[in-house]
Amino acid sequence: MDQIGRYQEIILPGQECVGDEQAQRLLEFVRNGGTLVLTGNTAEYNQWRERRHATARSEGRGRIVYIPEIIRADAQAGKARAAEENPEPGATPQRGARMTPAQWVLPKNHESINQTVVDDLPKGLSVETGAPLTTMMDLITRPATRETMVHFVNFDRSNPLAPFSVTVRKQFSGPVKSVSCFSPDRDQTLPLTFQEIGERVTFTVPATKLYAMIVIAQ
Numbered sequence: 001m002d003q004i005g006r007y008q009e010i011i012l013p014g015q016e017c018v019g020d021e022q023a024q025r026l027l028e029f030v031r032n033g034g035t036l037v038l039t040g041n042t043a044e045y046n047q048w049r050e051r052r053h054a055t056a057r058s059e060g061r062g063r064i065v066y067i068p069e070i071i072r073a074d075a076q077a078g079k080a081r082a083a084e085e086n087p088e089p090g091a092t093p094q095r096g097a098r099m100t101p102a103q104w105v106l107p108k109n110h111e112s113i114n115q116t117v118v119d120d121l122p123k124g125l126s127v128e129t130g131a132p133l134t135t136m137m138d139l140i141t142r143p144a145t146r147e148t149m150v151h152f153v154n155f156d157r158s159n160p161l162a163p164f165s166v167t168v169r170k171q172f173s174g175p176v177k178s179v180s181c182f183s184p185d186r187d188q189t190l191p192l193t194f195q196e197i198g199e200r201v202t203f204t205v206p207a208t209k210l211y212a213m214i215v216i217a218q
Contacts, residue, residue: 001025008121009035012042013070019047031060035120039067065120071108106133123169130164131205132156139168146172148216154208161208170199172218179203183212 001022004010010029012018018026023043030036043054056066107113118125127139127150134156140149148171154161170176179201181190185208192214194203205212 004029004034005032007034008123009037009117011037011039011117013039014042016041016043017045017047017049018043023052027059030062030064033061033122035063035065035122037065037067037117037120039070062122063120065116067113067116069109070113073105073108075108126169126171128167129205130166131161132164134159135161139171141171143172146174146218148172148218150214150216152205152208152212152214154210157210161205161212163204163207165202165204166214167200167202168216170196170201170216170218174218176201177217178215180215180217181206181212182215183208185209185212 004025010026023046026036038054038056043052045051054064054066057064127137129135129137129152131137131152134154136151136153136155138151140151141147142149148168150166150168152161176194176196179192179194181192183190183206190206192203192205194201196202201216203214205214
């Protein structure tokens with residue numbers, strides 16, 4: 001909670017109990033220009049289980065956005081059949097140590113949820129990519145060398161990643177000097193062709209079996 005000022009947006013999905021001190025910090029985050037996204041019964045109670053009412057509204061320089069419901073992929077029509085819904089659709093009868101890609105099931109209203117989250121980002125997304133949903137991404141910066149590193153991990157081991165496009169918002173001022181790809185798939189660093197448009201840089205990540213790290217130098 002001491003570091004939430006680093007972020008544009010905080011999403012609390014179904015976090016029904018939020019302490020008064022935490023709630024105050026979140027309000028300060030919003031008043032300073034951040035976006036807070038609440039779903040379902042988030043923040044309906046404080047740490048003493050006392051009821052409060054959180055609503056969508058503007059607050060200071062920021063906004064509180066409310067998503068009424070996350071509709072599970074296997075949701076049935078009507079409440080009577082709720083007991084038959086599978087909490088983990090796509091799972092095999094025998095549970096294993098790892099989740100398979102078939103178990104990564106999006107909610108039915110995932111497109112509207114995504115649009116709500118993206119629309120209320122003050123600066124837009126830091127990264128946009130055409131990678132499949134079984135790809136994990138992480139972005140970190142190295143201020144001392146003015147480098148931005150974007151990591152991609154393919155969790156679908158049976159299907160290597162085909163080349164996919166990536167757009168990154170520049171994390172430092174000034175032009176981009178180079179974009180390079182590091183991967184255990186190849187022995188040498190691979191320079192990538194890139195294009196700068198305003199504050200964003202676009203490039204294509206080459207075909208990858210498991211892991212790739214992109215380094216953007218400014």
